[in-house]
Amino acid sequence: MGLTRKSKEFGKDGSFVDNATKRQLKKQDQFVSTTEHLVAWVQQNRTKALIAAVTVVVVILAIIGGYTLYQYRSAAAETALGAAMQTYQTPLADAGQPLEPGTKTFPSAKDRAAAANAQFTQVAQQYGLTKSGKLAEYLTGLTYMEEGQYGPAEDALKKTAGSWDGGLAALGKMALAGLYQQTGRDQQAVDIYSELSKSTQATVPAGLAQIQLAELYQSEGKTEEARKIYAQLKDNDKDSKGKPGAAAQVATEKLNPDAAAGPAQ
Numbered sequence: 274m275g276l277t278r279k280s281k282e283f284g285k286d287g288s289f290v291d292n293a294t295k296r297q298l299k300k301q302d303q304f305v306s307t308t309e310h311l312v313a314w315v316q317q318n319r320t321k322a323l324i325a326a327v328t329v330v331v332v333i334l335a336i337i338g339g340y341t342l343y344q345y346r347s348a349a350a351e352t353a354l355g356a357a358m359q360t361y362q363t364p365l366a367d368a369g370q371p372l373e374p375g376t377k378t379f380p381s382a383k384d385r386a387a388a389a390n391a392q393f394t395q396v397a398q399q400y401g402l403t404k405s406g407k408l409a410e411y412l413t414g415l416t417y418m419e420e421g422q423y424g425p426a427e428d429a430l431k432k433t434a435g436s437w438d439g440g441l442a443a444l445g446k447m448a449l450a451g452l453y454q455q456t457g458r459d460q461q462a463v464d465i466y467s468e469l470s471k472s473t474q475a476t477v478p479a480g481l482a483q484i485q486l487a488e489l490y491q492s493e494g495k496t497e498e499a500r501k502i503y504a505q506l507k508d509n510d511k512d513s514k515g516k517p518g519a520a521a522q523v524a525t526e527k528l529n530p531d532a533a534a535g536p537a538q
Contacts, residue, residue: 350400354409357392361385361416386419397429407436411445418448423456443469443477447485454489462489480510480520487527503527 366378379385393413400406411433417426433445450465469482487502503524510521
């Protein structure tokens with residue numbers, strides 16, 4: 274009778290290990306290796322998740338902090354703009370007008386505009402990203418115009434005209450058109466008035482831009498073009514109840530100046 278012979282090998286400790294035991298040991302080694310990789314993967318992904326969570330928290334805190342800072346700066350900008358507006362509204366000196374003791378006055382509109390301009394400029398530079406800062410930029414342009422400094426006025430008004438705020442941009446364009454008209458650049462003024470004639474912004478009603486355009490045409494002797502605009506306004510500018518709007522009333526007066534003046538005394 275032959276004897277069944279089991280294959281044996283030396284183990285790590287020097288003892289004999291048969292093939293069955295060897296296969297079992299290999300399975301255990303694979304399990305340990307797989308487990309180690311899984312633990313490492315979990316740890317790695319846990320770190321990524323932790324980093325992502327921390328990043329989200331940082332972003333949220335940044336947004337909250339940025340909003341709080343913006344609110345703070347907006348409040349400061351409003352205060353500074355209010356002080357500049359007080360200067361801009363200061364009464365002019367009038368020898369025949371009695372004033373209360375201590376009342377501040379300016380000798381001329383130009384002097385008042387210069388004083389207000391300095392304040393508006395500071396607000397615009399310091400708080401340019403806020404709504405009050407952008408409004409201050411517009412008022413800087415207006416006060417430069419009053420001072421007769423048309424170059425700086427044009428630069429400031431162009432910034433306002435390019436604003437993302439449609440209402441503020443319309444104000445800037447309207448003032449810029451007036452500046453062009455004052456400085457003999459009528460065609461540039463015509464282009465802006467024509468653009469604003471199609472505007473839907475409440476800050477500069479389309480009818481107002483059309484009246485300005487008609488008046489510019491009149492000043493150039495283009496009476497037929499002006500009359501055409503007035504006639505269109507008279508017929509089309511009406512409210513929901515069919516009553517003539519403000520622009521229609523002005524247009525009617527322009528078309529019939531004698532009637533608007535009333536009967537001669």
